């Protein structure tokens with residue numbers, strides 16, 4: 001018979017319990033606190049525990065702060081957790097592309113696109129990435145004033161248009177880029193504003209603009225696809241690879257699917273990468289010691305030549321700068337899943353329909369996993385120290401089956417662009433704190449202006 005001191009009684013039968021979160025209001029729950037400052041709200045939830053209950057309007061929610069539990073959600077996505085509907089804005093632009101698709105449809109698409117972003121393929125896009133950065137570096141001059149956000153956005157857009165669609169005449173790049181810009185801006189507004197809470201059928205001026213932008217994107221993509229098909233020759237861009245991809249039963253992607261996947265890769269990859277670079281310049285400007293260590297590595301590894309894919313593995317400090325930037329300013333700052341019947345977290349049952357939230361922002365700034373978390377310290381990612389970091393304490397690219405398909409692309413692109421530009425210049429970002437704004441990606445809340453300094 002058990003006694004009160006029996007150690008078996010100290011182990012809860014269903015794993016750790018959920019902790020109640022901050023008190024909410026009737027009907028709206030914690031929505032006002034979340035809406036006012038989502039990042040601060042997630043940090044508050046984290047201070048309450050590792051598995052915290054709260055309410056988003058009428059929806060029952062759970063917030064997870066502990067990497068083991070985060071890993072459970074991410075690796076169980078598709079099996080016991082559904083991805084939430086991304087809303088009408090995304091669907092209008094991305095059609096039924098991989099980001100929007102679910103279940104078998106998603107699996108088929110993901111497996112058809114995956115080969116075109118494998119390391120060997122990404123290596124073939126690296127020369128274009130570096131060349132675009134060199135074009136920009138050739139235009140910069142000592143003392144020039146720049147808008148960092150605009151410069152990085154134009155740069156990654158050029159790279160996306162060239163590596164995904166294989167077009168490089170200024171007219172093509174501009175037409176495609178302009179339509180994508182409008183679509184992305186409007187998706188961001190809908191996502192961050194009230195639009196996302198409105199039913200799909202409600203017409204709004206923003207939604208009308210999204211439809212118009214999507215129509216232009218359709219026409220542009222069709223034109224480019226037709227040119228690829230007519231051209232016949234093998235080209236090194238992503239679109240060409242999608243055109244020849246076939247699934248297990250030998251079926252290629254349809255015209256519609258090719259359009260959707262190409263646009264999904266563009267939207268998934270462009271703003272996330274440019275935002276990461278913007279924050280990297282901000283952090284480098286505020287941390288001269290790190291800036292010098294980066295310059296030292298670039299001089300040592302590259303001397304006076306431009307970097308190529310073969311340098312990616314050698315630029316260990318540049319890679320650490322990008323990882324540390326993604327820790328402090330993760331472009332994607334939250335992921336949610338919706339519990340299916342029978343879902344559990346930490347051995348505890350989670351009621352069907354419960355929304356489970358994890359936030360890169362909150363976990364990446366948890367002092368338990370990252371001592372002095374506010375400090376920008378790329379040394380955290382040194383070989384040994386980096387290996388000791390829990391797989392899901394740092395998850396800027398998500399994890400599990402839905403992990404970012406462009407992880408390698410994004411890392412290679414960020415490191416090469418930083419290497420090309422920081423080898424020749426430093427950016428003196430104007431003084432003053434810049435706070436992150438929670439839109440589709442974590443953006444600086446105002447223009448980031450800087451003076452270019454030749455090294």
Ligand code: HEM
Nearest residue numbers: 099265268269272273331332396397398402404405406410
């Ligand atoms: C620093 C840059 C990037 C960051 C921080 C980032 C982050 C993420 C995250 C967190 C997810 C998972 C979302 C979820 O589970 O709900 C994701 C998915 C995705 N990303 Fe990225 N990403 C980046 C760059 C890219 C690039 C360059 C591409 C394309 C070349 C890309 C294409 C995609 C696609 C298509 C998905 C959906 C995958 C799926 O649902 O199977 N991303 N990304």
